[in-house]
Each structure stands twice: as C-alpha cells, then as structure tokens.
Amino acid sequence: MTDDAWPHPVAVVPREPVEGKCPECGGGHLERYPVLSDGGWYMSVKCQECLCSVERVPWNRLGYIMLPEDVIL
Numbered sequence: 001m002t003d004d005a006w007p008h009p010v011a012v013v014p015r016e017p018v019e020g021k022c023p024e025c026g027g028g029h030l031e032r033y034p035v036l037s038d039g040g041w042y043m044s045v046k047c048q049e050c051l052c053s054v055e056r057v058p059w060n061r062l063g064y065i066m067l068p069e070d071v072i073l
C-alpha cells in the first residue's frame with residue numbers, strides 16, 4: 001500500500017495536556033479532548049498510556065458545530 005492510497009486529509013483533534021496521575025495505571029500522561037460516544041459529545045480527560053477515562057463532562061450537542069439555540073440563554 002502506498003502513501004497516496006488514502007488521498008483524503010486526516011482530521012487532527014487538538015489535545016490539551018492535563019496535570020495529574022491516572023487512577024488505573026499511575027501514568028502521568030493525561031490529555032483533554034472531545035470524544036463522541038453513544039451518549040453524545042463529551043470533553044474527556046484520558047490517560048494516554050492505558051486510555052482510562054479520568055473525567056468526562058457533556059460537551060456541545062453537535063461537537064464542533066454550535067447552533068444559535070445552544071448559545072442563547
């Protein structure tokens with residue numbers, strides 16, 4: 001397989017480093033980034049060594065798409 005077999009650009013999700021230690025493996029490489037699961041979009045802090053979810057809070061309904069009704073108070 002060659003490098004041009006997949007001509008489409010790959011999406012890169014910005015990740016934010018987070019201080020702390022993983023409660024499962026004790027690793028110190030935690031990052032915060034959006035994830036999509038069966039319950040919708042979440043902003044998640046995950047250990048990058050074992051992929052344990054350290055924190056998950058609901059995020060925007062449609063992820064990166066902000067609808068006016070989601071912003072209006």
